[in-house]
Amino acid sequence: MATRFDAKSFSKQRLQNACTKFFPEDSFNINSSRKGFRLSEKTISLIKAAEEVVEEAKVTGEILPTSTADIFRYGLVCIDVFENLSQFQTVTQLKTRSRRGYRKELEVIDYNAKKIELEFKKSPNPSVKTQKDEKLLQNLKKEFLSVLNEDDIDRLLQNTIQKEKIFVQESSDGKKFLQSLIRLLSSLIETKSRNSALTSDLDTIQSQKEAVSARLAELDEKLPSINTQIEEIREKHNFPQILSEKEKLLSDSELSLFLKIITTSLDRYIRMIERKENRSIDDRDKLLGMIVDPTRYEGFDEDLWKRIVFIIQTHGLELLSNKSWFEFEDSSSLRSFITEKRVLGKFAKIRNLEINLNLIEEELKGVPQYIEAHAVLREFNEKENLLPKLKSRIPELEDEIQASTQEFASIKAKVLALLA
Numbered sequence: 195m196a197t198r199f200d201a202k203s204f205s206k207q208r209l210q211n212a213c214t215k216f217f218p219e220d221s222f223n224i225n226s227s228r229k230g231f232r233l234s235e236k237t238i239s240l241i242k243a244a245e246e247v248v249e250e251a252k253v254t255g256e257i258l259p260t261s262t263a264d265i266f267r268y269g270l271v272c273i274d275v276f277e278n279l280s281q282f283q284t285v286t287q288l289k290t291r292s293r294r295g296y297r298k299e300l301e302v303i304d305y306n307a308k309k310i311e312l313e314f315k316k317s318p319n320p321s322v323k324t325q326k327d328e329k330l331l332q333n334l335k336k337e338f339l340s341v342l343n344e345d346d347i348d349r350l351l352q353n354t355i356q357k358e359k360i361f362v363q364e365s366s367d368g369k370k371f372l373q374s375l376i377r378l379l380s381s382l383i384e385t386k387s388r389n390s391a392l393t394s395d396l397d398t399i400q401s402q403k404e405a406v407s408a409r410l411a412e413l414d415e416k417l418p419s420i421n422t423q424i425e426e427i428r429e430k431h432n433f434p435q436i437l438s439e440k441e442k443l444l445s446d447s448e449l450s451l452f453l454k455i456i457t458t459s460l461d462r463y464i465r466m467i468e469r470k471e472n473r474s475i476d477d478r479d480k481l482l483g484m485i486v487d488p489t490r491y492e493g494f495d496e497d498l499w500k501r502i503v504f505i506i507q508t509h510g511l512e513l514l515s516n517k518s519w520f521e522f523e524d525s526s527s528l529r530s531f532i533t534e535k536r537v538l539g540k541f542a543k544i545r546n547l548e549i550n551l552n553l554i555e556e557e558l559k560g561v562p563q564y565i566e567a568h569a570v571l572r573e574f575n576e577k578e579n580l581l582p583k584l585k586s587r588i589p590e591l592e593d594e595i596q597a598s599t600q601e602f603a604s605i606k607a608k609v610l611a612l613l614a
Contacts, residue, residue: 257330342606
């Protein structure tokens, strides 16, 4: 079945064929509209880029690839042809076959290929030095290799970026080669910079480790006298006696069980409500305060205690029955234990001891000798905690440096292979 003849496509293709005998076909595009044919913006941009490179080379004397010089030379012709298309138009008679099989003659707009070709041929070469792309690329590889051997990668990258600009044709071997080299050199510089930063970090950590070790040795000599000084000051304020009484009370089985019941049941109660009922508890922060430190929590009052008793009495068996230390058989006996006057007396006493210890600590903060001694002790503890962290960081950094060094060598090998 015969297809309908497209006169516009025919004309466009004839014009395309006439121009691409000189201008690179893969960089040449024509747009068509009701007003006629025109060069695509992409093609015009390519020609303008070549023009800028040529004009700069006229000043600097830089050698350009023939691909760029040709795009400049023939690109200007293309622009002139499309600005004056009517001068190159002609009419061609074609014999075509209709859908019913009849032969007929058509007159279609055509372009004088010989006249266009003459315009290309008579266009002058640009007044700049040029080399064939292959030859210029070989020379660039030699030049770049010598710079790389000098280990001036930053300068090599800048040179590569500058040279990449003179190859304006995206599909040219020179453009592709230089773009690949730029990517590799950028990675090489990034890896080198990372390696330098890691090495600097390692030097810093090693220096810190040595300084901390030396300071710890100094503090360690002072520690016995410092501890003695602190104990003497505390002794004057009755601190050791109160602390001993607190520790003795904490070992009491009834109080120990009482505290375990409170902290465990409250912790499980919060999780149970939030998981099963998907809601938050209004007094959650207060309950958490009792879980974290029931003997020191400052928000403990009568209302909170009633709330705790209610929770344990209502949910205690469910929350604690799987604990090996839980021996209560019913809610009544559990409630009786936690509200037992004797047990509550022990709880109140240890809270009072905590208050007294805190008051003494606050009072000691005003004693200059105690402050100085405590500062030494605090510094010792901080540096004792810091030293193992510094020691563990050193092999980590050494491994990172080794990996970075290997990556650098691998990328450099790719650069050398590209320049070979």
